[in-house]
Every structure is written in structure tokens, then in C-alpha cells.
Amino acid sequence: MQKFLRKLELPAFIKDSRLTASLIAVLILSFLGSIIGILMSPLFGLALFLIFVLTVAFAVYGIYILAGNANNFAVSLSYRIKRSEQEAMIKMPLGILLYDEDFQIQWVNPYLQLYLKDNDLIGHTIESVDPDLSRLLNEAIEAKTAENHMVNWDDHQFEMVVQNDLGVIYLLDITRYAKIEAKYQAERLAIGQIFIDNYDELSETMHDQELTSMSMYVQNTLSKYAEKFNAYLKRIDEDHFLLLAHMQDLVQMEKDKFSVLDKIRQETNRNNTPLTLSVGIAYGTSSLTEVADLAQSNLDLALGRGGDQVVLRELGKDAKFYGGKSNPMERRTRVRARMVSQALSELFKDADRVMVVGHKRPDMDSVGSGIGVVKIARLHGVKANFVLDTNKTNYDVGRLVARMQKDKVDTDIFIDPERALEQVTDRSLLVMVDHSKYSITYSQKLYDRLKNRIIVIDHHRRGEEFPENPMLTYVEPYASSACELVTEMIEYQQPAGDKRVLTDLEATGMLAGIVVDSKEFSLRTGTRTFDAASYLRSIGAESTVVSALLKEDKESFLERTHLVATLEMVKPQMAVMCGDDNKIVDPIITAQAADTALDLENIGASFAITRRSQDTVGISARSMGKINVQLIMEKLGGGGHLSNAATQLKDVTVAQAKVKLLAAIDEYEEENR
Numbered sequence: 001m002q003k004f005l006r007k008l009e010l011p012a013f014i015k016d017s018r019l020t021a022s023l024i025a026v027l028i029l030s031f032l033g034s035i036i037g038i039l040m041s042p043l044f045g046l047a048l049f050l051i052f053v054l055t056v057a058f059a060v061y062g063i064y065i066l067a068g069n070a071n072n073f074a075v076s077l078s079y080r081i082k083r084s085e086q087e088a089m090i091k092m093p094l095g096i097l098l099y100d101e102d103f104q105i106q107w108v109n110p111y112l113q114l115y116l117k118d119n120d121l122i123g124h125t126i127e128s129v130d131p132d133l134s135r136l137l138n139e140a141i142e143a144k145t146a147e148n149h150m151v152n153w154d155d156h157q158f159e160m161v162v163q164n165d166l167g168v169i170y171l172l173d174i175t176r177y178a179k180i181e182a183k184y185q186a187e188r189l190a191i192g193q194i195f196i197d198n199y200d201e202l203s204e205t206m207h208d209q210e211l212t213s214m215s216m217y218v219q220n221t222l223s224k225y226a227e228k229f230n231a232y233l234k235r236i237d238e239d240h241f242l243l244l245a246h247m248q249d250l251v252q253m254e255k256d257k258f259s260v261l262d263k264i265r266q267e268t269n270r271n272n273t274p275l276t277l278s279v280g281i282a283y284g285t286s287s288l289t290e291v292a293d294l295a296q297s298n299l300d301l302a303l304g305r306g307g308d309q310v311v312l313r314e315l316g317k318d319a320k321f322y323g324g325k326s327n328p329m330e331r332r333t334r335v336r337a338r339m340v341s342q343a344l345s346e347l348f349k350d351a352d353r354v355m356v357v358g359h360k361r362p363d364m365d366s367v368g369s370g371i372g373v374v375k376i377a378r379l380h381g382v383k384a385n386f387v388l389d390t391n392k393t394n395y396d397v398g399r400l401v402a403r404m405q406k407d408k409v410d411t412d413i414f415i416d417p418e419r420a421l422e423q424v425t426d427r428s429l430l431v432m433v434d435h436s437k438y439s440i441t442y443s444q445k446l447y448d449r450l451k452n453r454i455i456v457i458d459h460h461r462r463g464e465e466f467p468e469n470p471m472l473t474y475v476e477p478y479a480s481s482a483c484e485l486v487t488e489m490i491e492y493q494q495p496a497g498d499k500r501v502l503t504d505l506e507a508t509g510m511l512a513g514i515v516v517d518s519k520e521f522s523l524r525t526g527t528r529t530f531d532a533a534s535y536l537r538s539i540g541a542e543s544t545v546v547s548a549l550l551k552e553d554k555e556s557f558l559e560r561t562h563l564v565a566t567l568e569m570v571k572p573q574m575a576v577m578c579g580d581d582n583k584i585v586d587p588i589i590t591a592q593a594a595d596t597a598l599d600l601e602n603i604g605a606s607f608a609i610t611r612r613s614q615d616t617v618g619i620s621a622r623s624m625g626k627i628n629v630q631l632i633m634e635k636l637g638g639g640g641h642l643s644n645a646a647t648q649l650k651d652v653t654v655a656q657a658k659v660k661l662l663a664a665i666d667e668y669e670e671e672n673r
Contacts, residue, residue, distance in 0.1 A: 304462030
């Protein structure tokens with residue numbers, strides 16, 4: 001009886017209340033039918049009662065059979081699950097290792113034992129069995145995360161999970177899938193655009209035969225280089241090529257540091273037809289349109305930095321620069337200056353107000369070029385101001401402002417940042433002069449307010465940090481100064497009647513900007529620089545006043561001399577000067593110290609390190625041209641020109657900044673060895 005009752009123990013799905021209620025209802029109705037049948041006819045009622053008894057008997061028997069089958073099925077299923085779990089731990093391609101608190105092996109499944117190649121593992125420490133596995137285990141434990149770790153072990157790639165509280169390591173071999181992913185990554189497409197920087201200028205002065213010979217040389221050299229790295233090259237214009245390459249081949253080009261740039265520059269120089277290349281390469285997405293657009297953007301960046309270099313960038317990542325070792329050749333034309341001047345005038349006419357802003361701690365070039373842009377805007381009847389707090393200026397800028405106030409020369413040109421922010425509207429324009437990095441602009445709030453209505457006029461090499469979608473860009477790294485660029489634009493303005501664009505003092509301020517940035521016409525000076533200076537002299541600029549504006553006061557002279565006295569030769573032709581860590585030094589004085597060091601014998605590059613603020617250390621770098629200080633400063637987050645660059649480092653001491661600088665110099669020398 002007990003066996004029957006145990007057998008009759010119903011599974012949970014049969015004990016459902018709705019099923020039980022339905023069964024009871026059927027039995028009750030059958031029983032009531034039997035009673036009604038007896039009342040109607042005893043014989044008929046007896047027959048119905050027998051049928052009711054048989055129904056109950058068959059129901060009980062059916063439930064008995066069903067319960068037995070269900071229990072047998074549950075037992076069988078439970079057994080199969082446990083058996084499969086045991087088989088999985090032993091046979092499935094997942095390595096499992098149990099260890100104790102002393103990291104001694106307690107159990108290893110057969111699959112993992114194949115990798116350990118040792119039959120006697122139990123009781124041995126993991127480190128004694130396999131030091132690499134022990135190292136990976138320690139790294140996973142130190143990470144303090146339950147996430148999967150991708151690790152390389154025993155020439156295989158595994159997905160590793162460590163449960164240190166349970167003392168278990170799980171290792172899933174994903175080598176096959178890793179190879180598939182690596183193949184996919186290696187065969188991703190990279191798109192490059194190659195531009196011959198000064199092809200048009202050279203073609204104007206060459207005979208057809210010479211031009212054809214030069215063109216074929218470039219074509220053949222690039223084709224051989226592309227063939228060497230299994231890339232596809234297609235000439236799409238006289239001075240424009242398309243490059244397609246797989247990522248695995250692009251990596252090899254990167255290791256080669258795109259030596260084709262040096263080869264073409266050096267070979268064409270020997271033939272007195274100097275050519276340089278600008279290259280923009282992009283990768284990082286399956287959308288060819290996005291890659292092509294990024295490649296064009298990279299090419300624009302390479303050209304904006306002066307050409308003769310490669311800009312390589314993955315979508316969403318920082319750009320990498322190769323080349324840029326030569327001084328940029330002067331390739332801008334007066335046609336370009338005239339077109340920019342006219343475009344600037346048209347933009348000004350559609351604006352209700354123009355605000356001109358320089359970089360932080362503006363120097364004479366920043367202020368002089370800013371005044372020039374303000375006067376161009378006012379020439380067209382537009383309200384314009386240069387954003388500057390006249391109570392906080394460098395000594396040379398302060399002298400210019402004081403003279404303008406004394407002579408009552410356009411004393412309303414300058415406006416402080418707060419008032420400027422109050423007066424601008426959605427139709428106003430912001431002109432950034434002598435800089436293109438928005439992080440160093442004089443008024444960050446003003447930039448944020450007008451960031452969709454920006455004009456950039458700059459002579460520094462363009463960096464990654466650049467305003468998004470500016471309305472007009474005039475970046476010419478071949479110019480000596482921003483004042484030179486603005487002076488050329490002023491020449492193409494046509495004032496009505498006898499009206500002058502600049503007063504004598506304003507022209508003098510712009511000439512002072514050229515003198516400062518060209519180091520008295522000794523650096524980055526071309527024929528256009530002298531043309532601009534000559535024009536300013538012709539409209540009233542006075543060289544004697546320039547000298548007076550740029551005179552150094554006694555305190556600045558002594559501070560600069562003290563800084564130069566710390567000069568130390570850290571490399572052949574390279575000197576470093578360091579200021580006191582607890583003394584804040586004006587950036588102008590730091591730059592002047594770096595300039596002064598270049599006047600000393602056997603110094604080709606100089607670096608001055610001083611504290612700029614409580615949390616910032618600045619480095620000013622200068623070069624005679626053979627050493628590219630721009631590349632060195634870019635390694636520290638800065639930029640500039642080949643011969644004039646700088647950077648700022650946060651939360652470091654002067655000594656720590658020097659260590660970082662020396663490391664950047666070593667890296668630069670290694671790359672250019």
C-alpha cells in the first residue's frame with residue numbers, strides 16, 4: 001500500500017488546482033447522473049452506477065500510470081543532467097583548475113591538463129607547474145573584477161575567468177576566433193590621399209619636358225613604394241594620388257616612417273626641383289564614406305601644418321604625425337591673400353558686430369594683427385573691437401595701449417571680455433588671430449558663445465585642436481607672423497576717398513608684431529615679410545617707435561639674464577634653461593631667454609622651462625632650423641613652428657618637466673637617427 005501511495009505521489013504539474021477541480025466536477029456529475037438514473041429506473045440507474053465505478057477506477061489507474069511515468073522521467077532527466085555536468089567538466093573544451101589558499105593545485109580537468117603537459121600536478125603550486133599561468137592568475141586577482149580577461153598563454157589565446165573566493169580558474173581557448181578577428185583587423189581598408197605640395201609653382205617655371213620627367217619620377221617612386229607594401233596607388237590628378245592599403249601593410253609603412261617623403265624631397269632637391277608630399281591616411285570604420293572624409297580632413301591638416309608630412313588617424317582617435325622635418329616653403333600667393341581679404345569683407349558686411357580675440361597673454365603679434373582686423377571691419381561700417389583687458393598686459397603691449405590712449409587713437413578699439421560677451425548676438429562674428437587652438441583663446445566664454453561663427457587667421461602650424469566648421473580659415477605656416485597676413489589683406493582693402501585703414505601708430509604696432517615674431521627678420525622671413533614691412537612703413541609705421549615699444553625693462557632683463565645663467569648643454573647643439581620652481585616667470589621672458597641662447601656659439605636649439613602658474617609649467621623652444629622643436633613640443637602636448645614652439649604641463653615641477661623634455665628629445669633623436 002505504501003509503495004502504491006509513493007507511486008501515486010503526483011508531480012507538481014498534475015496537482016494544478018484547475019485540473020483537479022475539473023476532474024472532481026466530472027466525477028460529481030457522473031455520480032449525480034447515476035442517482036437520477038436510479039430514481040428514473042433502477043436497472044438503468046444500476047448501469048449508470050457501474051459506469052461511474054469503472055470511470056473512477058480507470059481515472060485512479062490512469063493517474064497511477066501517469067505519476068509513475070512522470071517520476072521515472074524526472075529521475076532519468078536528473079541523472080542525465082548530472083551526468084552531462086560531469087562529462088562537461090571532464091571533456092568539454094574548457095579548462096578548469098581548482099586551487100587552495102596557498103595556490104596549490106587541488107584538481108585539474110583533463111582538457112586543461114593537455115596544456116600543462118604534466119601528469120603529476122595535484123599538490124604542486126601553480127607557479128612551480130607553470131610560472132606564466134601563475135602570473136596571469138595574479139594579474140587577474142589584482143584587477144579585482146569578475147570580468148573575462150583575454151590572455152595569451154602557451155602560444156594560445158584564452159578567455160580567462162578567475163573566482164578567487166572559490167579558488168577556481170576557467171580557461172576557454174579562443175585561439176581560432178582570435179585568429180579570425182586578427183585577420184579581419186589586418187585586412188581592414190585604409191584610405192590615403194597624397195598631394196604634391198608645390199607642384200603648381202614648379203610647373204609654372206619648368207619646360208614641358210622637365211615637367212614630364214619630374215612628374216614621371218614622382219609617379220614611379222610612389223608606385224614602387226606602394227608595390228613594396230602591397231598597396232594600391234592611383235593618380236587622380238596632376239598633383240593628387242589615391243592610396244588604398246590593408247591595415248597590416250599600413251602598419252609596415254608606419255614602421256618605415258613613410259620614408260618615401262624623405263626620398264622624394266632629397267632626390268628632387270639634388271635636381272633643383274624641390275618637391276614635398278602631404279599625405280592624409282584614415283581607417284577605423286566599415287563605412288568607406290567616413291574613412292574617405294577623414295582622409296581628406298587629415299590631408300587638410302597636413303597642408304595646414306606646412307606640408308611635407310603624413311597625418312595618420314583612426315576614426316575617433318588622436319592623429320599621429322610623421323615627417324614635417326623641413327622648413328615649410330613659401331607657397332601662398334597674392335591671389336590667395338586677395339581672395340581671403342574679399343571673403344573677409346563679405347562676411348563682415350553680413351555681421352552686426354565683430355569681436356577679434358588673440359591667445360592668452362597676447363603678445364605684440366596677436367594685438368597688432370587683431371587691431372588690423374578690427375580696422376578692416378570698421379572700414380565696412382561694422383562695429384568691431386579687440387578683446388583685451390588693458391589693465392593686464394605684457395610690457396610691450398602695455399606701452400602700445402598707453403601710447404594709443406595718450407594720442408587718443410581709436411581708444412575704443414579695446415573691450416574687456418565681460419563687456420564683449422554682453423554685446424554679441426547670434427549674428428556676431430568672432431575672429432581668432434595668431435592662434436587656432438580654442439583651449440588657449442583669450443576668452444573661452446566668448447568662444448563658446450560664438451563657436452559656430454568663427455574665423456581663423458593664424459601663422460602657426462595647424463594642430464588637431466581646431467574650431468569645428470569655421471566660416472573662414474586662413475592658416476599660413478609659411479608666414480613670419482599674423483601681422484604679415486593681416487597686412488597683406490589690408491593692402492587689398494579700398495577705403496573711400498582719402499580715408500586711411502590704419503593710423504601711423506596702428507601701423508607701427510603691426511610692424512612691431514612682425515619684428516617680434518621674426519626675431520628682427522632673422523627667422524621665418526621671406527620676401528613677403530619684407531613686402532609687408534615695406535607697406536607698413538609706407539603708410540606711416542616708424543621703426544624708432546617700434547624700438548621704443550619693444551624696449552625691455554630692467555627687471556625683465558635681469559630676470560632673463562638669470563634664466564640664461566642656468567644654461568646647460570644636454571645634447572650636442574641643445575641647451576636647456578630652468579627657472580626656480582617657486583617663482584612664476586612671464587612667458588615673454590621665458591621666450592626671450594630661449595631666443596637669447598640661440599645667439600651663443602654651438603647652440604642649435606634651446607629650451608627654457610619656467611613656472612607659469614601655481615599648477616602649470618611652461619616650456620619655450622627655439623631652433624636655428626636644423627632641429628625641429630615643433631615635433632619635440634608636440635610629444636609634450638604643445639606645438640608651433642619648426643624653429644619656434646612651446647608647451648604647457650600641468651601639475652608637475654620644473655625638474656619633472658625637464659625629465660619629460662629630455663625623454664621627448666631622446667625620442668625625437670631616435671626617430672630621426
